[in-house]
Amino acid sequence: MAKKDYYEILGISKNASQDEIKKAFRKLAHQHHPDKGGGNEEKFKEINEAYQVLSDTQKREQYDQFGTTFEGGAGAGGAHWQDFAQGGPFGGFRANVDFNDIGDLFGDMFGFGSARGRRGHKRKEGRDLEIDTAIEFMDAVRGVTKRITLEKLQECESCRGSGSEGKGGVKTCSTCGGAGVVEQAQRTFFGTFTSQSVCPACHGEGSVIEKPCSKCRGEGRALKEHAFEVTIPPGVAEGTTLRMEGKGEAGVRGAAAGNLFITVHVKPDSRFRREHDDVHSDASITLPQAVLGDSIRVPTVDGQVDVKIPAGTQSATVIRLKGKGIPHLESAGRGDHLLHITVAVPTRVNRKQRELYEALAKEEE
Structure with missing residues (x-):
């Protein structure tokens, strides 16, 4: 030994x-x-x-x-x-x-407990599915309902998920007697140990189908195309995953369906950048506007708005527009819009402009 x-x-x-x-x-x-x-x-x-x-x-x-x-x-x-x-x-x-x-x-x-607690395995549940979808930047801001099509295992239309052909039914498995498990005994020095394993004939269900459905081969589910609509909420960010309960693969013969996980990808917008729920954009102003102040019109996610430029504004100044950003996904309120100001220095000037700048330079001496 x-x-x-x-x-x-x-x-x-x-x-x-x-x-x-x-x-x-x-x-x-x-x-x-x-x-x-x-x-x-x-x-x-x-x-x-x-x-x-x-x-x-x-x-x-x-x-x-x-x-x-x-x-x-x-x-x-x-x-x-x-x-x-x-x-x-x-x-x-x-x-x-x-x-x-x-x-x-x-x-x-x-997936199985003791034979005293329950008999055999649960029927095989449907798998979870994962898909990706892309939306526009503004759709992420406002929310959108999107139509999606995918191919997945769904309830068999022929047998309505029973897995049985016509009026054929199920019968108790003769191998395990309906227990769903078979026992094996092993003798050791410390005694006889009895272990259980899933019945190979009925795969743990305790019953077998007498006449399996010809379309789904007894599984009660078949592969087909499925179209549905998904509501993407306002404020969704790049990489956000939405969970749709019970929208994954159908389970075997009426077992629970899996879930569907949709990962959202947001396309970039040349006008805006996003950081958390804040929106960033750039605006260029002239030297006179920077010195004297002005009002400029800029795009936001809510459309065009007028922004006041204070006199003496420096390049790299950031003007915050409160509540003009992205809606918070899981709470009320919105982020802000941060406008990054650049003062544009002219590379070419005409004679009159040069004379004015020269006169200004003399004033500052």
């Missing part, structure tokens, strides 16, 4: 607490469960065996006392397999472990 170090199997120290044992078991069971892609049934059974011993205080004490091997010369503090089988230290100890007792561990990870 090969040596087995249950602590090594679970990757824990011999001083591990019960919480550490359970945590290690959850992680390894999830990794090696045979129902998962890349799962290892033998490794999974070994992990189960180790957990059943180390999670039980009495069994763990016995295991710690008599070591990791029970064959050949026992050595100091050891024991022979024959001693246990013939009324040795445990007096003919036997164990019959039902893995239903740890159904709570598997329920969250693999």
